[in-house]
Amino acid sequence: MDYRDADDQIFAIVEKHGPEVFRDGLQTAYPQTLRAMAMFCAKGNSLKTGMFDTVDSNNPYAFRVLYRSFCEHYLRFTYLWARMTKDKTDEAGTEYYSYCGAVEAMEYLGALKLADALVGNDGVMNYADAVEKLYPEAAHLSKKQLKDFSGKFKYRDILRYLAGEGLRFVSGKTPFLSAIVPAYALYSSFVHGGPYTDLEMFEYSQPEALKACEEDLEVIVMMNATIFMMTTMAVTFAKGEKVDHVGGKVNEVLRRFTVGKE
Numbered sequence: 001m002d003y004r005d006a007d008d009q010i011f012a013i014v015e016k017h018g019p020e021v022f023r024d025g026l027q028t029a030y031p032q033t034l035r036a037m038a039m040f041c042a043k044g045n046s047l048k049t050g051m052f053d054t055v056d057s058n059n060p061y062a063f064r065v066l067y068r069s070f071c072e073h074y075l076r077f078t079y080l081w082a083r084m085t086k087d088k089t090d091e092a093g094t095e096y097y098s099y100c101g102a103v104e105a106m107e108y109l110g111a112l113k114l115a116d117a118l119v120g121n122d123g124v125m126n127y128a129d130a131v132e133k134l135y136p137e138a139a140h141l142s143k144k145q146l147k148d149f150s151g152k153f154k155y156r157d158i159l160r161y162l163a164g165e166g167l168r169f170v171s172g173k174t175p176f177l178s179a180i181v182p183a184y185a186l187y188s189s190f191v192h193g194g195p196y197t198d199l200e201m202f203e204y205s206q207p208e209a210l211k212a213c214e215e216d217l218e219v220i221v222m223m224n225a226t227i228f229m230m231t232t233m234a235v236t237f238a239k240g241e242k243v244d245h246v247g248g249k250v251n252e253v254l255r256r257f258t259v260g261k262e
Contacts, residue, residue: 028238032093068187102138
């Protein structure tokens with residue numbers, strides 16, 4: 001079984017069982033966190049599909065941009081999962097949607113204000129009121145408090161949390177997280193147009209460049225599958241059930257795929 005076959009089989013499971021899993025999650029005591037996790041299933045799959053397209057079109061540069069973004073999505077998803085299962089509250093989802101959302105809106109509206117100033121327009125919009133209307137749950141917090149809450153979802157803070165006492169996510173037993181830490185740092189240059197990218201671009205005409213992308217895609221397919229599998233585990237946990245039948249089906253595909261690689 002190659003990675004494309006594995007991905008097709010996993011997608012068939014998601015297509016069949018996903019709607020029920022996602023619907024059940026919203027009816028538990030963790031609706032915000034499980035909603036966020038369900039959306040990461042969709043977002044991760046979109047990025048994975050984009051990486052398939054870049055391989056098919058022989059575009060290693062774009063592949064690395066998407067890979068870096070996927071790493072950040074995976075880290076945030078894992079943080080939500082760990083917070084929910086450890087704390088047994090819906091606070092992580094609330095912080096993600098209300099507080100991170102408010103900070104994003106503030107930054108965007110601030111950019112609009114700057115754009116107005118650059119062209120000589122006097123902005124008439126009250127940006128603070130706009131954020132308050134969009135995210136009323138965050139209205140009582142100061143800018144510093146919002147930054148502190150949203151900072152929990154930053155790359156380094158997530159890694160510190162996952163490597164913390166009682167979790168130990170970043171270890172030899174969790175190879176995905178251990179592998180994406182250096183990839184995240186290295187491929188940031190591709191996202192931001194850094195000088196390191198020049199070094200790699202000279203090698204993109206070589207067959208080895210595309211082969212490296214395909215090797216990374218094997219890992220991406222497995223990581224993307226674990227996003228859905230961990231979501232089904234979280235929903236099972238939230239419903240108070242003990243056996244995750246849907247996640248077990250995904251795990252079986254991954255088992256057969258990895259056995260074939262040995």
